[in-house]
Amino acid sequence: MDRILYKFFEHIIESSMILGDSFSDSIQVATEIVADALLTGNTIFTVGQGNSCALAQLLTHNLALGTQMDRPGFPSLNLSQMVCGFTNDCNAKVLLTHSKSSDILFLLSRGASNTNLIQFVEAGVQRDLRIILVAYKDDAMLIEHLRPRDLCLDLSCFESRVLSQLHLQIIESLSQLVDHVILGEN
Secondary structure, three states: OHHHHHHHHHHHHHHHHHHHHHHHHHHHHHHHHHHHHHHOOOOEEEEEOOOHHHHHHHHHHHHHHOOOOOOOOOOEEEHHHHOOOOOHHHHHHHHHHHOOOOOEEEEEOOOOOOHHHHHHHHHHHHOOOEEEEEEOOOOHHHHOOOOOOOEEEEOOOOOHHHHHHHHHHHHHHHHHHHHHHHHOOO
């Protein structure tokens, strides 16, 4: 049992190192996109797939309430929470109703080009939102909707068993960096 646990944590640490080495530039670009949008009065809309819905909510919480210090809240709404109980054809309508051009749509995918996420991306493109997609295996249908000004962090090189941990690390890094960029705090 100890060996299994050790191997699991070893794999998480190795994956974290690869994430830091290979995706730090993309996380910094995502930070700039989010911070610029917030500084110009725009809203960050978050949505996740499967258990990444909770992690999308964590980003919304971190932006709205902060993580390290008392500060004014930044406008952020979690679409996963807003559409709970809606039929699939209504999901994107929530984004179309509440968003405006220049807002940001941040998506956490668990792969397989989820139809709900595709609807959100299509609505985001229709509304001229800037999109940040954290993609996974078989997300080609999601990725093909992105425009040159959008950002994709494709985590397909990782095993699914560490995907939630990597999503969490991206969320926490992004939250800390946005606070730093906007507030100048360490």
